[in-house]
Amino acid sequence: MSDDIESQGWTRAPAGPTAGTGARREPHHFRRLFAMWFVVSLAGDLVWWFVVGPHVPPGTMTTQARGAQFDFNVLFLASWVVVSGVCIYLGYAFYQWRASRGGPDPVGGPAASSNVRVQTIWITTTTLIVIAAFIFGTVQLILPQGAGGGEGPDPIWKPTSDKxxxxxxxxxxxxxxxxxxxxxxxxxxxxxxxxxxxxxxxxxxxxxxxxxxxxxxxxxxxxxxxxxxxxxxxxxxxxxxxxxxxxxxxxxxxxxxxxxxxxxxxxxxxxxxxxxxxxxxxxxxxxxxxxxxxxxxxxxxxxxxxxxxxxxxxxxxxxxGATPAKKTVTSPKTTSSTFTTT
Amino acid sequence: MTVDVAEPEAAHAGAVPPPGRAATGRPAWLGQHLGTAVLAGVGGYAFGHYLGNLIASGYVRVVTAAWNDVAIVLGLLFGILGWLAGIGAFNYALAKLAGREPVHADDPPNWTKYFRYSVEHKTVGMQYLIMVLIFFFTAGLLAMGIRTELLSPTTHIYGPGTYIEIVGEHGTMMMMMASSLVVGPLGNWLVPIMIGSRRMAFPRVEASSFWCFSAGYIVILSALALGGFPTGWTGYAPLQNQGSAGMDSYLLGFGIVGAGMILAGFNIFATIVAYRAPGLTWGRLPVFVWGMVTTSFLLTLATPTLVVAIYFGILDRTAFTELYVNAHGGSSYLWENLFWFFGHPEVYIMALPGFGIVAEIIPVFTGKPLFAYRIAAAGMVGVGLLSFFVWQHHLFMSGINPDMRPLFMLTTELISIPTGFVYLVGLGTLYKAKIRFEPPMLFCLAMYFNFLIGGITGVFQSDVPVDVTVHGSFFVLAHFHYTILGGLVFAFFGGVYYWTPKLTGRTLNRKLSIWHFWTMFIFFNLTFFPMFLIGLFDQPRRVFEYASDLTTLNDFASVSAFCLGASFIIFIVNFVWSIWIDPKRAPANPWGSKGLEWQTPTPVPPYNFERIPVVYADPYHYGEADAPPVADLEPANLAFASAASNGHRAAPVVADAD
Incomplete structure (x- = not known):
């Protein structure tokens, strides 16, 4: 989802100024990248969700463990989309734009130095992903009553059960x-x-x-x-x-x-x-x-x-139906000394 | 080499230094050098130890202990002071105190300068380079020790105490090394040249930062002789209060390295702010310098917290203040918070220089301008600022106030936005480029891959429910090795391969360089990728015993780690061979870079520039037929200089010797 937009930005923008420089016709880098990225990210996500995901630690012994497993899998799906997008782009660039291939010399100047459209799309996309991850993580933290993490002496997310x-x-x-x-x-x-x-x-x-x-x-x-x-x-x-x-x-x-x-x-x-x-x-x-x-x-x-x-x-x-035993104890625990040092 | 530097010195009226000692023809072994530093350090230790026993004998923290912490702490403290005095770090201040004019000595024109208290930034840079490599390879050998122990879940090579010593030494030394890895050698060497300055703002501060750093190496290693420390590099109290005499080495060693970090950061920050050449506006600053300025900012502002935490620790261990002991009115959370308030900016101290290096190098080997220069600078500044607001993500499971968790989850995840800028810059520069896969470029591109894995797994840990499983496990270990070793160290080696022709005037063997890259890249990934799985399968960090069903994965990681270690032998052979045994003169600008540093003669003369250059443009105008020159190294006069700087405020142009 993320790289879809990012990749679009990549190709559309610099296409204009460079069109006349190469002798051969410039291929549609975006279409190629998008196709590869779509297949790889979808296939990877499907395999993960259906094959690997159910076995991801910590398993399903508690509601909190199940929640952590779900969280991990969701984060993995999103990460795979990003990682595969970047890696496919890198691999494509190494192959397509390597010097030994003898392509046209790159064109510098303002068009190659920045592209407001690409930059805006990139920043917006990463910001949206981060905010989504934050909201998702917070919900997943609060709903399972602290998600199994130590909440200190004054917990704020507590089970409503009285048992x-x-x-x-x-x-x-x-x-x-x-x-x-x-x-x-x-x-x-x-x-x-x-x-x-x-x-x-x-x-x-x-x-x-x-x-x-x-x-x-x-x-x-x-x-x-x-x-x-x-x-x-x-x-x-x-x-x-x-x-x-x-x-x-x-x-x-x-x-x-x-x-x-x-x-x-x-x-x-x-x-x-x-x-x-x-x-x-x-x-x-x-x-x-x-x-x-x-x-x-x-x-x-x-x-x-x-x-x-x-x-x-x-x-x-x-x-x-049992009662806690009332007991009177006098001896302090002898083994519990922390700093018998001074 | 023999550039006449007298003229600008003389221009600074009244401060013309008398001829230096080096000029007097006294033999090199007289005077102050490494030998006197060692002698004074040993003498200082003996004195401090004696003093400690004198004032606090019988005043021991642990009833059955065979040592006196006061004696150890004072011994190490006076040892460090002796080391600094022996090398001559206090000469200037003492001379001023005594009312005499301090003697200024330029570097002798031979190798002996590297063993002296040099205030020439290029000499300090080379000293740092050798020292970080010594740090890195020592700590790397300890890592081999760790992986040897982990070959078997139950058969042990060492006792558990020795194992924890090795783990602690490895972690602490690597952290010390990594926080100076780029700032020390490349920062000190290159920053003044890149910004067109004749010297650093505070040369003596710079020199003392190096000698603090190198003292830290000896002090932290002394822990091995004093029984090691059981806490790992994080030094958590109250385990810290329990540790034996080696814990004092940890505290003093980290303290003195911390002092060096503050000094180094302070000097570089001031230099970049105040010593830029005319015309070198913030918008034309090389991105490597942006990396250095943000890193120095963090070094200067974050490290004092570490020094305070260490001071408290020393008080706890010598004066029994119990600042870290809950039952006696202190708090075990105090160390955790102070340490990580330093520790998380520290993480970015170990990332930003890497970002700077890759962004600096990639345009050279793509033949394209750096894509989105402003975004690159903004990314580094953003990472630097945000890094102060994330430290409690190390304490998600510690029982701190749970209200804080969503906030720190948010700030942590926000950091991925400016980090993403660095990716935008790199990927954008590769677009329709002409990529030359030279060794420096290979390391930089590998950094993009490694840091991607390292960064994305960081998002997993920032998510509290997932962190419940991965916190404190090998997953975390794999994550930060991917960011530090895979990110910073790869970028550092990229920088070393890129700038060695400038630093030494020698060419490194290309074939060996490429072999080094591929072995390091492959075995790095084979070593640390399995550790994500090991961590997910519930192996905590710093254990010497583990579940037997993880043997295969651990053995795989261990064998890969040995191969990773061996890959550095290629580097050492290449470095030693190409620089000392069979030196080949490097071309003036082997990579075709537009950077200002490549326009100076090699070797760069003392005081770098005869005249302060005037900068016209950023050094990334690749692929432009009518690109403006980056700088004029022979400006006719300063009036012209300020006219060329487009009305921007010119930096101080007169080199000031004191």
């Missing part, structure tokens, strides 16, 4: 652990999430900056110490495992900081949660009370309680 499952992701050198406030604040080293559910990942760190990248979920959020970085995602019906990697350089074992999570059915999830909560009870009572961030100096023996204002936590009562 959002909060899961805390705690990053430390060089491991992720997960706390489930709805299951008594238990901490696990495996990430299990239910299908077909809104999930709020609360990502934080207890030492340096990490980044929680749940690849197939289309989630990426930096883990900053003392910051609660929230990313929303809605799982589709697709079950299976997904990869979790640290995506921000966090020290020498950064490359080894990865694990795998699992999407299970709601029933399986409930069973797993209750079972793990019981099994972990002895450990959980030694953890600091659940809080959105963990910093040695901020957590007293009474702890910082979770501030759930501004979002609706996943209610087990409503969904599964």
């Amino acid at each position: 959002v499952l909060p899961i805390q992701v705690i990053a430390q050198q060089w491991k992720f652990t997960y706390r489930y406030p709805t299951f008594g604040g238990m901490e696990t080293s495996t990430l299990v999430i239910p299908a077909d559910t809104w999930i709020a990942f609360h990502v934080t760190s207890i030492d340096v900056i990490h980044d929680f990248w749940a690849y197939q979920l289309g989630v990426k959020a930096d883990a900053n110490p003392d910051v609660d970085d929230v990313a929303y995602v809605h799982t589709s019906g697709q079950l299976g495992s997904f990869t979790v990697r640290c995506d921000e350089l966090c020290g020498i074992w950064h490359g080894a900081m990865f694990d795998y999570g699992k999407v299970v059915t709601k029933t399986q999830f409930m069973a797993w949660g209750s079972r793990t909560e019981r099994a972990n009870a002895d450990n959980t009572k030694y953890l600091p009370p659940f809080a959105w961030t963990y910093v040695p100096t901020a957590n007293t023996t009474t702890g910082v309680t979770a501030d759930t204002s501004g979002q609706a936590p996943y209610s087990r009562i409503e969904k599964y």
Whole structure:
């Protein structure tokens, strides 16, 4: 679409002044270029959309992942139109206007130095493409509630559902652990999430900056110490495992900081949660009370309680008929020191 | 060589310098040169280290640490000061302080000038050229190390600590190198000649920029001896606060290179604004100079932010200010924002010179005028201005205020409009041209292809939903290698092949040049294109272990990278052979360029022009039978000069030695 107009501009303008210079008849460069560009860009776009596109990462495990895949494919289609247009033009120019072909000497002067029409078309077209890309990207960011990116402690694009499952992701050198406030604040080293559910990942760190990248979920959020970085995602019906990697350089074992999570059915999830909560009870009572961030100096023996204002936590009562366990914990978490340095 | 330069010097009454030291016939090894700089640098380090231990012994940041950061920082600081003092960077200021008239020395007419504190812009340019190549090849070898480790997902050549050291060194050195790659050698060498000036505006500022830059090379390499730094080139805090003594080398090294960047930018900007020859209006400025003026603008205004960020980092590590530690009242976002506020203009510091070079070279090899000259200049100015408003796109996933995301998506995508101008200019110039595929032209055309891929993948990353997947992955890595290596470095080599006959008076072997081009172009693409896929298939940057199903792609990239590395051997052989071993005198104007720099004699005499030339036209009037001459190198008198400048305000014409 873009190069259509651009290519038109190329040929129409300088045709006049150069017509008399060449001995042989000047071919219709525009028609040739347009034909080649049309075929190549259309064929490439069709192949991409129908053959490659459905397999583009991050897949379709969540609404956000599907959105990212759609975005990528749309951008690819537009990019291919531009890239193929420029490349075809370059290739054509190299062949058609190479010196070794012995064509007529180029004609300089004002006609070859600028062309208001071509310049206007070019600038208008690129501006329109950019504005379209901006509008498309913004819509695709806002509609899927932040598109799976970390929105910081005060998210502005939130799910309207009142059944959002909060899961805390705690990053430390060089491991992720997960706390489930709805299951008594238990901490696990495996990430299990239910299908077909809104999930709020609360990502934080207890030492340096990490980044929680749940690849197939289309989630990426930096883990900053003392910051609660929230990313929303809605799982589709697709079950299976997904990869979790640290995506921000966090020290020498950064490359080894990865694990795998699992999407299970709601029933399986409930069973797993209750079972793990019981099994972990002895450990959980030694953890600091659940809080959105963990910093040695901020957590007293009474702890910082979770501030759930501004979002609706996943209610087990409503969904599964269970009540969150009330617990009193005294010991601060001993392993969470960040700077035991001075 | 022996042009009489006394006359204009004398015209500047009262400042006639006494005969220089070089004229006294003292042996070259006496006086100040690289040797004294090294000695003073080593002495300075020893002194600083001693001082640090004296004032802060037992005052260690990490309880079990075997080093004292104060001692390391002061050691490096005094080492840098010693290096600068040893080369003679402070002589002028000290002499003035002491009330003596500083001794001015012209360059000795032999190779020893390259190892001295020269204030002649062509000497500084050559010093820069050799230094950026040393930087580039050192960091390139480290890249070979990275690709060797990534041959296997689980079998390791190095420990993870060594791997991160190598990655950090590679990235930091390449960034330091790339920010001076064109401005340093070609900018310093060519700008005064292209604008018809006898010298730079601030020759001592220019010289000190080079010696800061070269000090940075030693300081950043010293990190290898001090345990490396774990943060990569971005130096994120609070990991930075945790790093061992090598982190101090990173901070001091980047700091001193940053200081050099500010100085270099300041000097070139002032030179272009104030020292243009009569008649050289902004509308006649060669586009390469437009690239330099916009780059210098960014160097001068963006780099101070880096220096501030580094100063905070040093305070954190020595005085425990905790400016980057959230729990103690600082913020980990502070470094991210300061760093990227420098870091994104920095990206364009590494793109604009490339745009300038290709736009300068393409008209020569097409035999056509540059298409849409004003658009080319506007594009570079637009990119330069917009580059200050995009930095938070590096932080889309960091948990910054999400309101900012659409805005920074917009500003980032807007940059593609002025970048597109550069394409309009190039493609328009090729239209109905007569393209000669000489080595410089090949590199410039390749830049258009590479930067197209690099630029378009940048649009993917500016789109937040897509960035959720590609941020921090090999996709990003491939993207910026396409823009920096594929864009800037290709353009730089285009410039080197184009201007070497001018810079050295020697002809580079054409066959070897073309071999260098094709091997570099092919293996560059084979190395970095697979990395887009590797990134899309979830391999984060800076990892030493990866998913085993990515082995094939990684091995393919590694083997291509080795071949890419080998392609530079062709360049080195060609360069060394053609310039030193079997030199062949280059024709005065081998490419048939109309540029002012090609109208000067080769080698260009000291102070470039006997008289300030008068410029009549831009140097792109190709394909015109009755094209106006670009400049008059022998203007009869200055009254004529100002008449010829069409009423535009003439730049200062009297060369001012101080």
